[in-house]
Amino acid sequence: MSRGISASAPVILFVILLAICWEALATIFHIPHYIIPKLSGVFISIGENWELLAKHCGVTLGESLLGLGISVVWGTIAAIWMDSSSLAKRTIYPLIVMSQTIPMIALSPIMVMWFGYEIWSKVAVVVLFTFFPIVVNTADGFRTADLDIGELMRTMGTRKRDLFLKWKIPAALPGFFTGIKMAAAFSVVGATLGEWLGGEAGLGMYTKRASNMLRGEEVFSGVLLLSAMGILLFLAVQGVERVTLSYRKNAKS
Amino acid sequence: MNGVVTKQQTPALSVRGLTYSFPGERPLFDDLSFDIQEGEFVSLLAASGMGKTTLFRLLAGLIDSPKGEIVASGRQISLTEAASKGAQIGYMPQKDCLMPWRTVLDNAALGLELNGTSKRVARMRVMEQLPLVGLEGTEHKYPHELSGGMRQRVSFLRSLLGGADVLLLDEPFSALDAMTRINMQEWLLQVWEQHRKTIVFVTHDVDEALLLSDRVLVAAISPVTVLEEIIVPIPRPRKYETVMDAEFIGLKRQVLSLISRTQHRSGLEGESL
Numbered sequence: 001m002s003r004g005i006s007a008s009a010p011v012i013l014f015v016i017l018l019a020i021c022w023e024a025l026a027t028i029f030h031i032p033h034y035i036i037p038k039l040s041g042v043f044i045s046i047g048e049n050w051e052l053l054a055k056h057c058g059v060t061l062g063e064s065l066l067g068l069g070i071s072v073v074w075g076t077i078a079a080i081w082m083d084s085s086s087l088a089k090r091t092i093y094p095l096i097v098m099s100q101t102i103p104m105i106a107l108s109p110i111m112v113m114w115f116g117y118e119i120w121s122k123v124a125v126v127v128l129f130t131f132f133p134i135v136v137n138t139a140d141g142f143r144t145a146d147l148d149i150g151e152l153m154r155t156m157g158t159r160k161r162d163l164f165l166k167w168k169i170p171a172a173l174p175g176f177f178t179g180i181k182m183a184a185a186f187s188v189v190g191a192t193l194g195e196w197l198g199g200e201a202g203l204g205m206y207t208k209r210a211s212n213m214l215r216g217e218e219v220f221s222g223v224l225l226l227s228a229m230g231i232l233l234f235l236a237v238q239g240v241e242r243v244t245l246s247y248r249k250n251a252k253s
Numbered sequence: 254m255n256g257v258v259t260k261q262q263t264p265a266l267s268v269r270g271l272t273y274s275f276p277g278e279r280p281l282f283d284d285l286s287f288d289i290q291e292g293e294f295v296s297l298l299a300a301s302g303m304g305k306t307t308l309f310r311l312l313a314g315l316i317d318s319p320k321g322e323i324v325a326s327g328r329q330i331s332l333t334e335a336a337s338k339g340a341q342i343g344y345m346p347q348k349d350c351l352m353p354w355r356t357v358l359d360n361a362a363l364g365l366e367l368n369g370t371s372k373r374v375a376r377m378r379v380m381e382q383l384p385l386v387g388l389e390g391t392e393h394k395y396p397h398e399l400s401g402g403m404r405q406r407v408s409f410l411r412s413l414l415g416g417a418d419v420l421l422l423d424e425p426f427s428a429l430d431a432m433t434r435i436n437m438q439e440w441l442l443q444v445w446e447q448h449r450k451t452i453v454f455v456t457h458d459v460d461e462a463l464l465l466s467d468r469v470l471v472a473a474i475s476p477v478t479v480l481e482e483i484i485v486p487i488p489r490p491r492k493y494e495t496v497m498d499a500e501f502i503g504l505k506r507q508v509l510s511l512i513s514r515t516q517h518r519s520g521l522e523g524e525s526l
Contacts, residue, residue, distance in 0.1 A: 155314060
């Protein structure tokens with residue numbers, strides 16, 4: 001653990017340095033608070049509004065997790081389907097990749113038209129952002145499973161079910177987790193965008209309203225919390241990954 | 254054909270009239286027959302391109318031959334048989350093929366586990382065998398923490414415990430460095446003298462084949478219609494130093510002349526690959 005701390009020391013120090021520069025520059029040059037508020041002002045704003053912010057945080061977190069969960073379930077099912085049928089792979093995989101050329105931001109208003117102003121339009125936008133990394137990374141995990149191990153298992157008279165459970169699944173897990181880690185960070189982006197397009201609650205809505213009212217401190221406090229949420233989600237997935245894939249602890253890359 | 258057989262018995266592995274070719278290519282094997290007796294260590298010596306890998310895949314039941322039959326311990330080897338009845342032959346591949354997510358213990362137990370042995374019993378059996386193959390104390394290590402030689406030992410133990418009577422070793426030491434390789438050859442000699450399992454060992458290293466085997470079968474001409482047999486009468490236990498004995502060198506000369514004749518002949522046919 002201490003190795004982890006000393007490894008991340010440079011980034012922590014750098015962030016502290018940035019924070020000091022921010023505070024100093026905003027103070028020295030008298031930058032208007034609606035352009036760049038003082039960092040201390042942002043923290044004061046968070047302190048003053050914490051009850052309201054906690055409520056909005058909960059809303060955004062709920063949307064992110066719900067969308068992420070749906071993507072994990074359907075993304076995994078799609079990846080398994082593509083692995084088990086080469087026809088499915090040749091049909092679906094190119095379409096999924098091509099779908100990434102559609103700007104999700106442009107597609108998002110349609111989600112509002114389809115699912116209304118309730119939570120489900122935000123969840124739908126989150127799914128738009130998170131489905132792709134999960135399905136592609138999991139499918140890659142299946143694809144890169146060592147064929148020689150599968151062949152060896154076949155000489156042992158292994159049944160299809162065991163091939164899947166004892167060979168394909170463990171081989172695909174690293175890709176699966178990579179996908180979820182990426183998706184965890186994207187999920188907050190999706191939820192924020194969903195709230196911008198039409199929401200009554202959530203940190204995305206909070207920042208948009210604050211920005212309309214030129215309240216720099218509140219905009220930045222919302223942004224900071226959204227970013228923290230993305231980081232925490234990522235770290236949470238990474239924690240689960242470390243426990244699940246503990247065998248890779250000392251592995252050479 | 255059967256050189257060192259003393260008692261008459263059904264062979265552990267019997268190949269009869271095997272013919273195989275890839276679509277649109279000339280046959281690799283044509284009416285090939287040979288027997289491996291129980292408890293025998295036999296090496297198959299073949300230059301690359303002679304269909305060695307294909308022969309192994311046939312013996313392991315990974316592909317079916319349209320003509321001829323392969324019988325191991327009284328059971329016909331085929332794709333469908335493998336799917337329904339479990340391991341017919343203990344296959345040890347060239348690469349160690351260990352699962353990176355399993356410990357040494359669970360990697361070695363894989364074959365037992367797939368045969369329906371409970372995990373607890375499978376692990377117990379592996380633990381009993383670990384000292385015999387020189388792996389005591391490594392049971393909780395992961396493959397990436399082991400050296401190449403150690404990994405091959407785990408791979409060997411996995412094939413040994415798979416439950417089949419005949420082990421098929423496909424150039425298992427070819428990826429190791431020279432020193433480790435000699436170590437592993439001595440190790441295999443030792444382990445085999447304890448187990449006396451029937452082993453078919455494929456290699457293109459003449460020393461290795463002679464040192465380890467009771468008999469060496471040389472694939473002489475392509476397509477392979479017959480395997481030239483050289484009996485290795487050197488007494489056991491053998492050590493690596495055996496390769497410097499006059500008797501050993503005589504045998505080596507015999508094998509090499511057989512191979513060079515082969516190359517000359519296939520050269521005359523206008524195809525050496």
